[in-house]
Amino acid sequence: MKNEVIAVIGWIALVQGGLGAGGQIFGDNAWGLLQKWWDIPTAGYIVLALAGIALALWGETAKKRAKA
Numbered sequence: 001m002k003n004e005v006i007a008v009i010g011w012i013a014l015v016q017g018g019l020g021a022g023g024q025i026f027g028d029n030a031w032g033l034l035q036k037w038w039d040i041p042t043a044g045y046i047v048l049a050l051a052g053i054a055l056a057l058w059g060e061t062a063k064k065r066a067k068a
Contacts, residue, residue, distance in 0.1 A: 007059025
């Protein structure tokens with residue numbers, strides 16, 4: 001159960017970080033939900049996406065190890 005929650009949080013962070021960085025790079029402002037509450041710079045969204053990748057990979061590999 002814990003690994004599934006970590007994986008979901010990682011995927012959400014990855015999507016929000018990717019949307020925010022993509023919106024600031026390719027558009028005029030960030031996309032996604034976080035931009036409604038905070039003004040995060042592009043580098044912050046990139047760090048959020050990288051942290052999301054790490055959490056998603058950790059959660060997914062832990063789920064696979066638990067099944068094996």
